[in-house]
Amino acid sequence: MFQLRIYTLKDNEIASLYMNKYWQKHIVSLPKFGIKVEGVFKEKKNSLNDTCRVFALVSFQKNVNAKEKNEEYMNSPEFKEDMKGFSMRNILNVESLDIQKDDSLPFFNDLEVM
Template structure:
């Protein structure tokens, strides 16, 4: 199962900081929670867009919750104002044509 995650941040500086500083940390910590990062993009309109993969049959909500309360997540986000993330949109993808 894949998921596209779109993070909308309050301004361009927050988006760039989240993309360049904190997502590289996530790329190291997420696999320990069975979340595998495929791609991360710095989008327009203060957005960071990530494509991640979960194992088939995974309880995505439970995995995400476990990660969000973990010491690894806190370390990844150290120094970042979490209120800078205005919205997170999750789009689950179950199948690809090619």
């Protein structure tokens, strides 16, 4: 199963910091909880002051309860260490969408970016 996580941050600068510093730490710590990071992306914004979103695509093994795994990670010392120095007030909203791929179609890793 895949999950798309959408984080709305206060502004473009904070979104860049969150993606480039804090998500780099998550990439290392999440696999310990059975969560694989497939990719992390930042919304392209021209204005520095507007809210900005970071998108993370993660995957879980079959028959794993994603909600339980996420809660386990969020309550872990690893998560607390990953987020040290980052004010959670900078994150205005978090949305998680459970998604699945259609095995009859090529997965995006097989596609070339134009």
